[in-house]
Amino acid sequence: MSEGSQLVHQAGTTMGEIVTSVQRVTDIMAEISAASQEQSAGIEQVNQTVARMDETTQQNAALVEEATAAAHSMEQQAQALAKAVSLFHHSAGTGHAGIASRRTA
Template structure:
């Protein structure tokens, strides 16, 4: 049998090991919290970037609509110019 003194020493050693393990776990929890905070900031930055991409995409779509309208207008003007040129050519032959 072990003496009470040996048991007390063993209990003290085990208690010290438990305290060290608790400190290590606390440190790990702090690291996880810091990493989570960084991840949260990263997610916010990604959300901002996605919002900016969406805004630019909408602007591009509006510009495409304007280009289509301008192209249609130019097409109509070309047709009228062709008609006008045809009239001049016909009158020049007479």
């Protein structure tokens, strides 16, 4: 009988160790789950940041296009203004000469 009691005692001890091991595995799996959730939240934040950066980049590209178009327009207007001013200079130069010619005559 003592041998049977000893086997029962060993079985009880082994079962206790198994329960303890299962509890440790459960704890580890809970830690892994929590870490995975944190990682998932971090990845989501990165995705949101990348999306915002993409949106900002697209807005900047649109602003650059608008600025380029405005610069070309201003350049054309400046050329037209320079041409108009040069006509006044030529016209004024001819006008003064004509007035001077009339006075001397």
